[in-house]
Amino acid sequence: MSTIIRKLLAEPLDLPLWEPFKIATGIKDTARNVLIRIVLEDGTTGFGEVSPSPYTTGDTRETVIAVMDQLRPAVVGKDIRSWRGILTSTRNTIRNQIAAHSGLEIAVLDAFGKSQGVSLTDMFGGVKKSVETDMTLSLGTPEKAGKDAAKFIKQGFNKLKIKVGIDVPTDVDRIIAVRDNAHSAEISLDANQAFSPKDAVELVRRANARGADIGMFEQPVRKDDFEGMRFVREHCPLPIAADETVFTPEDALRVVREGVADMINIKVAKCGILGALEIISICRAANLGIMIGAMMESKIGLAASVHLSCGFGNFVHNDLDSVYLLKPFECEGGFNLDGPIFSVEGITGGTGIVYEPK
Ligand SMILES: [Mg+2]
Known part of the structure; x- marks a missing residue:
């Protein structure tokens, strides 16, 4: 069936800032983000992204990629139309890595919306x-x-x-x-x-x-x-x-x-x-x-x-x-x-x- 998830991919996405961004908790000149992709049987691709923040959410790029490795077996093979079912089960596996999980949620919902022809809005x-x-x-x-x-x-x-x-x-x-x-x-x-x-x-x-x-x-x-x-x-x-x-x-x-x-x-x-x-x-x-x-x-x-x-x-x-x-x-x-x-x-x-x- 074309709505079956065939791949969950996670890879580094380096994004330079125009100028270093300084707030009360630190300074940043490049966003070391992670790109997440969900690919369905028919090639429909959902995109998600995580911008890890060790101070705020406790994630790093490495932990985000490790979380995706851990969640992959629970995602691949599932029907995207059960998006809430998929995400509830993965969320129950990963209790604390919420930023990583949010990137998966974005990719899953994007893939679902694309497969059904409805915008997230x-x-x-x-x-x-x-x-x-x-x-x-x-x-x-x-x-x-x-x-x-x-x-x-x-x-x-x-x-x-x-x-x-x-x-x-x-x-x-x-x-x-x-x-x-x-x-x-x-x-x-x-x-x-x-x-x-x-x-x-x-x-x-x-x-x-x-x-x-x-x-x-x-x-x-x-x-x-x-x-x-x-x-x-x-x-x-x-x-x-x-x-x-x-x-x-x-x-x-x-x-x-x-x-x-x-x-x-x-x-x-x-x-x-x-x-x-x-x-x-x-x-x-x-x-x-x-x-x-x-x-x-x-x-x-x-x-x-x-x-x-x-x-x-x-x-x-x-x-x-x-x-x-x-x-x-x-x-x-x-x-x-x-x-x-x-x-x-x-x-x-x-x-x-x-x-x-x-
Ligand atoms: Mg704030």
């Missing part, structure tokens, strides 16, 4: 045909932040996310430099766990006193510091988003129960697509906002997040700019880029990605 609900992404400013001097902000505004971006976590005075100067060069932009912050609760509150207080008008603050304190998250939420007049705090649906439930965030940043690399669907439901039921983010994925892996966001249509914040941090390479489909607008118009199967590894 339509599978997820078909609410929108396009979404608007923000652009992220990495750590650096206030001068660089101001220059980057002016450049991104000129390129058409209206939403800027500033990585913070150097120290309060420097970060306040950086935020104000961005504001001075992007008067009408929506500005949000992401500390990647860098601050103490008091410093996080102080940062917002000082920046807003100078006219920053910050719209959202992501992961101000350590991921397991629930008390600290609650303190920041209670003392800051803006929505607090949990990113590193939430990987699993169980984490999302705890955030709801303990009232520590207004929004959850869902990333396919942290929870897979199946986990994302569950977290979306939890957030809806608990009146929490949802945003979507990414690791350092190229268009290949990012396409799944773009389709997820378009399909549901209710992500209040799209942080899907990784494709702009990487140098472009030959890859068709997925979505069309026009500055901050990512469109899935014309994609008729899966994510629509077509890529030939060199």
Whole structure:
């Protein structure tokens, strides 16, 4: 039968960045990603990608490839139409290597969508045909932040996310430099766990006193510091988003129960697509906002997040700019880029990605 999976392939995908990307937890100049392919009997190919992050998800390229080697016998020979059955059984085998598993989920769903002639956007609900992404400013001097902000505004971006976590005075100067060069932009912050609760509150207080008008603050304190998250939420007049705090649906439930965030940043690399669907439901039921983010994925892996966001249509914040941090390479489909607008118009199967590894 043409819908039987014949191959599961995993191989290195090296992607150079335009410039080194610096956040509170490290610096990167090349994304050492993994390309994952699912090939069906009739040659239909589903593409997935993992951007390993030893600090965030605990994966390396080597562990991702090893996980695929381990999962191959449970995948090859199965009928792609039972995608949830296949992925539930593999997920039950691999409990902790979630980023690796997310790449498999993307490839399996892409192959299924292509084989059935339905885009992932339509599978997820078909609410929108396009979404608007923000652009992220990495750590650096206030001068660089101001220059980057002016450049991104000129390129058409209206939403800027500033990585913070150097120290309060420097970060306040950086935020104000961005504001001075992007008067009408929506500005949000992401500390990647860098601050103490008091410093996080102080940062917002000082920046807003100078006219920053910050719209959202992501992961101000350590991921397991629930008390600290609650303190920041209670003392800051803006929505607090949990990113590193939430990987699993169980984490999302705890955030709801303990009232520590207004929004959850869902990333396919942290929870897979199946986990994302569950977290979306939890957030809806608990009146929490949802945003979507990414690791350092190229268009290949990012396409799944773009389709997820378009399909549901209710992500209040799209942080899907990784494709702009990487140098472009030959890859068709997925979505069309026009500055901050990512469109899935014309994609008729899966994510629509077509890529030939060199
Ligand atoms: Mg984040």
